[in-house]
Amino acid sequence: MKSDLLLITPPFTQLNTPYPATAYIKGFLNTKGISATQADLGIEVILALFSKKGLSDLFLQTQQTRYEFLSPNVQRIIAL
Known part of the structure; x- marks a missing residue:
């Protein structure tokens, strides 16, 4: 059945x-x-x-990303 409209709820509108x-x-x-x-x-x-x-993909991406351009404080947070 063809619809006249598509109503979309955007991501992160209401998570609970x-x-x-x-x-x-x-x-x-x-x-x-x-x-x-x-x-x-x-x-x-x-x-x-x-x-x-x-x-798994998210953690893999963080392990493969270079963080030299970030401040030392941000690098410490990521290392945690």
């Missing part, structure tokens, strides 16, 4: 609970005969980033 705005808007649009689809990029990013692979 689903953000209801797009669901309410979608419901209202349905009552007006306007088809809509919604996507929650927040949950997509969280699931990708905080998965086993996401965390």
Whole structure:
């Protein structure tokens, strides 16, 4: 089924609970005969980033990055 609109919840909008705005808007649009689809990029990013692979990739990236351009204080924090 083709949708007239795509409603997107951006990442990091509300992490502790689903953000209801797009669901309410979608419901209202349905009552007006306007088809809509919604996507929650927040949950997509969280699931990708905080998965086993996401965390492994993140830590690998920090190990492969050179930090000489950072201040000594920032380098100490990263070393922790």
